[in-house]
Amino acid sequence: MTPLLASLLLLLLLLIIPGATVAEEVEPCTSRSCGGIEIKFPFGLRGVNQSRRCSYPKFSVWCNNQSQTILTLPESGDLVINDIDYASQTLWVNDPGQCLPRRFLKGLNLSSASPCQLDPDLYNLINLTFLRCPSNLTQSLLTSVRCLNDPANSSFAVTYVWMRSIPPPWNESCEVINSSVPYPVSAIDPWSFWVDIGEDLQLTWGRPRCGLCESRGQDCGFAERMGLRTGCFSRSQESSGIPKGVKYGLTIGVGIPGVLCLIGLGCIICGKIRRRRNTRPSTDLPITAFAVQSSPFRMGLDGSTIEKYPMTLLGESRRLPKPNDNICSICLSEYEPKEALRTIPDCNHYFHAHCIDEWLRMNATCPVCRNSPTFTPSSASDSASSSVSPSSSISSSH
Structure with a gap:
């Protein structure tokens, strides 16, 4: 292959291959849905044909057979996502069985190892005491936790109290299940006695920072093929009108004929150059030229x-x-x-x-x-x- 032909082929590859690579890097991941919840970066939906680069580490969710969006957190287990606000980087979660008190009794821990944590500006942790009391006492003085009650024994009900706010009239008639269960309550009214332990927990995440992209009407995603650096991408790229497969088909359909044309053109040009060299008189190349060209090549010694x-x-x-x-x-x-x-x-x-x-x-x-x-x-x-x-x-x- 002559240098001219090699240069033409290299130029063609530089024109075709980078174009396909840029399209693959810039094209954002499509959003998914589970139970009416929109799943997009930094969250990724498992069990679908989606690249691993479409979700941030530890932000993988899955859809169970009840169409619930499940998020698995370290040291916390599975939580169902009821809503996500991507602009404020907030999500509302609850127990899949709608019984958060049972989860906290078993040691639910939204620690620093979790990518999604309780917002300290919204919640305070207080210690609740969970009791098993006669049903008549819970109806008159205490609040029953229905999801913890035993349907086979309606004479007793599980309730909770905040030791700081209520005198203990139940010492003789109630059984203590756990006397110190850290439970998040609203930081706006921390002295309130009644705690709505059935409502969703509001969690936030700090990394990756995608709220700015959402506020600009853009999509968030990885900025590079490797690493965890993120960036914002225009949503117009997602609906460019040309599917990815069609782009590759056009690239191959145009590229192969282009390569063949350039090869033919290179062969024609090389043939003309070769014929011109052959028609020159031999006196144009003095003998000294061959001596100079061959001098740098030295063989070994005999x-x-x-x-x-x-x-x-x-x-x-x-x-x-x-x-x-x-x-x-x-x-x-x-x-x-x-x-x-x-x-x-x-x-x-x-x-x-x-x-x-x-x-x-x-x-x-x-x-x-x-x-x-x-x-x-x-x-x-x-x-x-x-x-x-x-x-x-x-x-x-x-």
Whole structure:
């Protein structure tokens, strides 16, 4: 493939592929519905064909067989969502069986580990005492919690009192179920005695911050393919009129013919350029040009030339002319006694003989300094003769 044709294909890919990628990144997730509750980012509805990037972590909800939107919170279990206000980032929840007192008796905990928490500006936590009292007493003095009553025993009813507000006339006739149950009450009137323990709890979430997007009439979603950074997207993108599958079909239908046309055009242009080069006289390309082009390519040395480089046989002390040069730069191993080393005369660098022999067969440069040895027969003989003395002295002295 010629450089011109490769450039044309690369240009086409840059025009087609980024367009499809941007459409996939910017296109918002469609909203869902369960029991009349609109489910959209940061919430995601499980059990439907929806990307995991359409919901924020820990904001996944599901629709049960009673068409209730269920939110599962850490340390709190399942709660049914009765309404969501995306602008104020508020939702109203209750027990799926409409019995929140039972949940608090079992230790319902809307702690900091939960992404949705009680608003401290709306609620105060007070300790309630839950009792099992005779029915005539609950009808006259106390309020019965119907969802906690036993239908098989109508003589007794479960009730609650706030120890701070009511004197205990029930000490002898009532059984204490739990004397300290933290329960949220309205912070607007914290001294009120009667607590409406059947109403929905109002929860809020701080992250992600999508209320600004909703107030602008935009959708909230992840701004990137990875990470948790969110952003606002125009809702006009969701109803652009062209489905995602149609966009891909148009991209493929237009892109493939375009690629074929560019390939044909590139072949025609390359053919014309080739014919023009062939029609030029041979005198236009001097012989020196070929010599200059071929000069940078150097092959390795032949075996006879390598064998003329000086050899050194190490003794037991592994003493070298360069004491600090005790590691082969090719295999990175220390020199051992009785090993044969070879030296490059021009730079006087030592290596294992078998390492440097393999290197010089493929490269005509020193592995350390990258200098090209200027080997001549005279220099080889001189360097070989000069290396006989140290080589023999090292091996013989040890």
